[in-house]
Amino acid sequence: MANLLVRNLDDALVQNLREQAAAHGRSVEAEHREILAQALFQPKKLSFAELLMSMPDVGDDADFERRNDVTDDSGGPGVFD
Template identity: 75%
Template structure:
């Protein structure tokens, strides 16, 4: 395994790390490893294009055409 040295960390962050580690019953180093692992092992988010490609092909284009409403506001909740 590799080592990681982080310099110039704000004292308040170090204290928060110590408190979080104590709350979880582990060392600051173990808590730091856990935080890094959670942050970096998240599943990759899909792009907007990838999400669109997963949508099923339903309906015809005409089903989604705008209806000419002559400028009147639709009464949706009546």
């Protein structure tokens, strides 16, 4: 296992880390490891555009046509029927 030394941390940041570690029943080092693991090993969140582009291209455009009411040409019942 490697060691990591972090220098020049703000005192308030270190105090918050101590308090968070105590709240979770961990040492400051264990809390620091957990924070790093959560930040670095979580899957990347996709933007809305990336999410849409990742969706499979299935179905026909007609499957997604909007029907407004009984006067449309679909022949089926209206939206509120």
